[in-house]
Amino acid sequence: MSLFNVYPLYNITPVSAKDVYVYDEKGIEYLDLYGGHAVISIGHAHPKYVEAITSQVAKLGFYSNAIRNPLQEELADRLEAVSGCKDYQLFLCNSGAEANENALKLASFKTEKSRVIAFKNGFHGRTSAAVAVTDSKSIIAPINAQQKVTILDLNDIESVKTELEKGDVCAVIIEFIQGVGGLDQATKEFFEQVDVLCKANNTLFLADEVQSGYGRSGKFFAFQHYNVTPDIISIAKGMGNGFPIGGILIHPSIEAKFGMLGTTFGGNHLACAAGLSVLNVIHDDFLMDNVQTISEYFFKIAETIPQIKKIKGKGLMLGLEFDFEVSDLRKKLIYEYQIFTGGASNKKVLRILPPLTVQKKHINQFFEALVNALDA
Template sequence: MAFQHSFHGRTSAAVRVTDNPKIIAPVNEGLDVSYLPLNDKAAVEAELKKGDVSSVIIEGIQGVGGIQVPTDDFLQELRSLCTKYQAVLIIDEIQSGYGRSGKFFAHQYAGIRPDMITVAKGIANGFPMGAVLISPIFKPIYGMLGTTFGGNHLACAAAIAVLDIMHDEGLVANAEKVGSYLLEELHKLPGIKEIRGRGLMIGIEFEEPIKEIRSKLLFEQKVFTGVAGTNTIRLLPPLCLSMEEAAEFISRFRKVLGVNE
């Protein structure tokens, strides 16, 4: 089971649980996946009751899907239902993890413990690395997993350095503090349909396409932003973003929107 507007990857089973038929090749279509609405508890239980669901995968916060945040009570209910119906709960924290949300993992806001957690991206600060955290309820057998380049020494050194820097510089707390400021200031701006997110993972949705706004931000204000769909700006700044830099962004964003200081 996966969720509508999800993104989990571009290969093998990861692409199959991604809600985008355009990137699913015939070779990946063998896996039977149900895509359910995010935050719909009744739909989840109805699907799990069928008794044929092996696992449920969900992003801590949907990134490509437009910074859609699963509610805390939904994640808590999801954990309970997965336990009840013996389905493995997998949380994809590749984009929302490693401090991005203002906690080390986004699902920690809900106070739950998943069975598996996927991590990558920020894990080694841009150096290619990914990992899966697996609950001890799954007993490993020697030789069951292997990969030619797994555990690369340079990648592991980079990943350890990232954890040291995050701890020493208080980057998770900084993401929460600066992110809260950005969310507060963004809510003051007119003409925005909805603002979503946590920490330094923020979506700004407009009623109309944002191509012109992003273009002005880039070429006139020298601010690079991400995008989700056609109407949502995606903010994913570095976790070391300062309050002064965040204030500067708000000032430049106001200029693009034509809002007086």
């Protein structure tokens, strides 16, 4: 049986990894500055992460949500402490798309409305409602397009106000740093005014922190750079350091009812063990401090390279924008300099999403290779 061919692949086969490095079947070492789409938060094969999963699977890997799982309660308490999101409630699932799907469903339940406002170049996942609010027509099938969605420009607060005042919008969903779209951000004033308008119009404010969360922006969540209070926060990618886990943090004003959300695999014992180890390492190893230190160092060097037209993003969710498409540059970096980087729907942006354990020496290695590649 052949694989369903939906991924354009680089001709590299990783077989092992350690911290910020990946090794292929030939033993070639690659510097990972992409982290598998920002998934690797605490470094590949972190010993505390490996021990947590190994220990848990030896005892109990899975049972359904029909029974008590104290690890879920422990993860919720730990997440509240590390994130600062006091009194929010946690619902666990398996991925970012599933997190956003449940966030949108919950907003519709709460408000008894069905239309959603999202934004140009936004990406929220590939499940039914999540892909409908994603600004990419090529991945939206007709069955998804039945959803009631209005896509607006970032920073166009008057359009947001006009649409919300129509009274049929259940949710506004937004990335505080766009990932796939190319690291664009709205202004502080825009984010904060949207929050106010949502609260005035019985509309839930959904913060998509799937990629920008878990310390990647320099704060635990990217929305924490602003004076806003999301009603629902979606999380995934860095949450499990590679183990599939996602979830939503739900404001205490939203009441749970039996059966309104559900999942078979979400919040399983192995996922919770992985999630707890990630939070412990982020806290114990001061990784958010490291994010800020390395980010400042990255910006300082990037500003000296004339071919870079714009430096985008925050923390270690970064983009370098050029005046040419970067596909060939990415190939050169991976095949000639053994460095993984990422692309975006903005074809001129090179995405940098390393493990939060990355050090200055790795940034030096990247910029030395980038300058040589650009000169070549």
